[in-house]
Amino acid sequence: MTGPPEGAAGGMGEFALIGRLRRKLAASAGPDIVVGNGDDAAVVEAGEGRCWVMTCDVQVQGVHFPEGASGISVGQKALAVNASDVAAMGGTPRYALISLGVRADTPVAFLDEVYEGINARAGRWGVAVLGGNVSRTEGPFFIDIFMVGTVERDRLLLRSGARLGDQILVTGFLGDAAAGLHLLGHPEAKVRDEARTALIYAQLRPTARVEEGKAVAALKKATAMMDLSDGLAGDLGHLCEASGVGAVVWEQELPISPAALELAAAARLRPEEWALYGGEDYQLLLTAPVEAVPALQKAVREAGALPLTPIGEIVPAGQGMRLKRGEDLLPLRAGGWDHLKDK
């Protein structure tokens, strides 16, 4: 394979391309615009101390989910990844619109399932699905969901608020989705059925930390928040850049599930790699002063029975991003998934 021709999008990484296109946007300033480009979602003032949070995310067959994924998984995931962006701002997901790109040979039964998956997640979070549109495509099936949420202005959490000395925290486990992807590619790996199911579902049917995000926002003690879609190292890099800070991640504190540990042992892989660089966990990454951590942990546990684990601390920007392994401080590359770049 010779790679894309010169000047083609495939020659740029996803983040480079997004950065380029973002710079192409006319500056969107206005008294009503709280957050334009560059966070998990856009935020505008809606009056009465309330903001509207808006986001969209497209999922393409063969890129974001495998050809064989069930319609239910596809629908659930498509709704969840958008709800996750709203949750990452501390918001409540409210309304969704759906665009579908449908092939002539797409089974109608698959589309029915996609809507079942959407409805299952929407019902759980109280999201009203208000329509959308369908187009024919000769390429792979795709689904693009647009979600609007609401958040009180004084509970809004951005990527840009992290402060020196803050602890870095994550909800739930990291790396399960990447472990599930590994398992899809290596079905012969020897793990118990419960672990197999848990990891593959983490990859194909991720959920969103909606209740946890709202609980964190309601406490008004966190300084920054985002969701983990591209992998901890990459996403933390975005948070540090937006906040103008650096970070140290404590490798031995990374919360890794028993299922991922089991697979890693069977496959002789380091599960920390999944936790650091695997994408699509859709957990929440937040920062907060040390003294606020116990109250945040209690709030997250009560909201969704999930752990909230301190995994590092915010340091001056000049120190960059580093990984503490034992007594060593290693450079932490801000890699992460890149759906666009030719591999």
Added chain:
Amino acid sequence: MTGPPEGAAGGMGEFALIGRLRRKLAASAGPDIVVGNGDDAAVVEAGEGRCWVMTCDVQVQGVHFPEGASGISVGQKALAVNASDVAAMGGTPRYALISLGVRADTPVAFLDEVYEGINARAGRWGVAVLGGNVSRTEGPFFIDIFMVGTVERDRLLLRSGARLGDQILVTGFLGDAAAGLHLLGHPEAKVRDEARTALIYAQLRPTARVEEGKAVAALKKATAMMDLSDGLAGDLGHLCEASGVGAVVWEQELPISPAALELAAAARLRPEEWALYGGEDYQLLLTAPVEAVPALQKAVREAGALPLTPIGEIVPAGQGMRLKRGEDLLPLRAGGWDHLKDK
């Protein structure tokens, strides 16, 4: 070609499929939801007598625009078709998010142009483009835009308000976009350069009747409104169904541009066919009592120098949709474009 396999989406028309998927949606009722599915856009209450209008529309290369269309045309059209949906409710387009499906071999220069086209239209209407996302695809390039607008609750215009005896009116000319499509397929047709340019631009770079829609809504005299995206016959059918009425269209009153007349004469075609069944004109279709028509015509002319032409009247539902040609009343089939169905 044997057609799509049994149970495949290609075996259903676009409207049948949309209807099926709409019924799959969990009922989205709530005190805040003014319009769920089934109009040009969804509408929710935003407090203080104001509503938010939300819509999305995906454009796929090779389906909604030809392979050779410039990025500027693609960007302009993508923004315009969404603004048209907001305008059709009497709303003001405010915010947009953009999802792109990009091939590895898509030229970056093409993407730059798409954003130039988006910015040109957004700037004209004061729309803030607040970001979006980019995905890789191996299929045709696509662009999906989500747009949010606002409208005062008491100015909101739906498809469902047409009443017996109302006149049926349209802004601008009908059939130019279809004439442009014909011209793209038959470039040898002998028409003057100005006519050629006007018709091809109507197809590739339609605009939206934003100012006209706001002017109509501000007058509070129209009873129903929608935009013309699928062709007059099809769209009027949707309006009649939503309003529980029938319609008579006066063929000789259809406003057809000099350019379309010129091409029709050269190609020996009836331009009324383009006006009735050609899609993508993105003009506004509205109904109003006869006595309100002069004031509406004045308002539309002042907003955008466009004519507002009476083209028929609302009749009882039992009479269905008919076309008055001379002294004859012919059945008017609610056809229109269907992007999905195999042709």
